[in-house]
Amino acid sequence: MPRLTRRGWAVLVAAVVAYASGVWVGFPVLRALGGAGIGAVAAALAVTARRPRVVVSREVYPDRVQRGRPAFARLRVHNDNQRRHSAFTAGDRVDGGYHSVAVRPLAPGADAVYHYELPTARRGRIQVGPLTLERVDPLGLGRSHLATGDTTTMWVHPRTYPVRALVAGHPRHHHEGRTSDDSPHGTLDLRDVREYVPGDEVRHLHWKAIARTGRLMVRDYVDPNQPRFTALLDTRAALLPPDVFEEAVDLTASLMNAAAEAGYWCRLVTTGGVDLKPRSGQQAVRQVLDELCELTPLTGTAPLVPASLGQAADRGGTLVVVLASAYHEDLAAVATLRPHYASTVVITLAGGTDTGVTIGVPGVQVITAPNARGATRRWNVAVAE
Known part of the structure; x- marks a missing residue:
């Protein structure tokens, strides 16, 4: 839906006043100026009523970044029409702010890629978007917004520093007692035979259990000495x-x-x-x-x-x-x-x-x-x- 800008409202009010004054006092020049102003506002609304007919996508890289490290958004614009597409503005709401990109006119079938940096000063889950497309007429009288509904989450992780791992820990052996249900997976001792889930090692398949149950079963191992x-x-x-x-x-x-x-x-x-x-x-x-x-x-x-x-x-x-x-x-x-x-x-x-x-x-x-x-x-x- 096109809307008037502040400049557009000012021109419209001035044009109406000029036209009414021209009619009241009988000055043709005022009527002409008022009519031209009203026509300019109508033309601005007509121009901005045309939605951008392009394919726009945005991706964030990396989607997980340390606090203070650089992160970027990549904006891809494709004109899949047979006619040249006029310029418009694409924008993202990011962490309470707004970042806009001026998209240049595109020839038929042309592509354009734009990059811009995202704020990472605050730790947390940052929502990028929704992506909006904005069209403004050359005189700046009208404006239209189109939300594409495209939102992306960027995870801003805490900052990490180089740390040496401490070599310590008491070995835990299964002969000293029952291994707990949350013992680490992966190596020495057999804990259980359970149903296969995606990601399990194929080499741990338990063929006897498969033949008995008719389902894929795997051996579940633990490493009792893992620190x-x-x-x-x-x-x-x-x-x-x-x-x-x-x-x-x-x-x-x-x-x-x-x-x-x-x-x-x-x-x-x-x-x-x-x-x-x-x-x-x-x-x-x-x-x-x-x-x-x-x-x-x-x-x-x-x-x-x-x-x-x-x-x-x-x-x-x-x-x-x-x-x-x-x-x-x-x-x-x-x-x-x-x-x-x-x-x-x-x-x-x-x-x-x-x-x-x-x-x-x-x-x-x-x-x-x-x-x-x-x-x-x-x-x-x-x-x-």
Whole structure:
């Protein structure tokens, strides 16, 4: 639906007043000026009423990007008509703003590709679109908008820093007890025979079970010696200013990313109720970063250590706790978990005060740093020692 711009309304009002004045006082010049203005407005509405008859598509690359890293949108325009298409403007609503691209006139069957950068300063799921096509007449009197309904989601992940994986963990062998249902998949010991799902290894097919059930069945293996890595992130808003919260999320993402890529069985726990067990590998990295992408501070009150972290089946390996400040009661709560993990590390972000102070907690290593970058550097030094 075409609409008048502010300039169009101003011209229309002036034209009507001029024409009415010309009729009232009998001046033909005013009537001619008024008629010309009204005609120009009518022509503008007629021009902008024609919708752009082109095929427009937009894709975002990459669809997942670290905070602060570049991301782009690629706009493709194709004129599949037999006539030359006039210029128009294509625009996207991105993270509360609007980005427009001036599309030049296209010859019959011609294509045009445009690129523009997307904002990635804010962590979260950013909606790009809907894509709108806008046509404006040469005088700027009329304008029409056409929404194509094309929207895309861009995941802005936390920033990650290089981190060394900590080699630690208690081996878990099946002869010492029943393997838990959430044990890592993939190697040494047979846990169960289950129905095949897409993505399972074909070499693990259990032919006897297939003959007996008439369905595809596979052997489900576990690796009882696979190292474990658990990260506990404090998300209490009362203790984490917004800037420190973002640093804590970046630090947690860096640690989980390194552990998953090193083959650790990973687990992400927050005081806000998140309890993610994404296994290991690149798929685990993506799950963790997607979860942290949408993580928000906890506005209510909650203990630092959730009850789910105390389940015996999920213990073992390395526990890393990320805090804003090392309060006595929080460290005391972490100390109660110490017997259930091979190593326990507390990392506190001092919110800009680089004190370098190490607080003594029996059996718990405490690292203090001003931000995520500093914490990862001190972590790497501690791991190398």
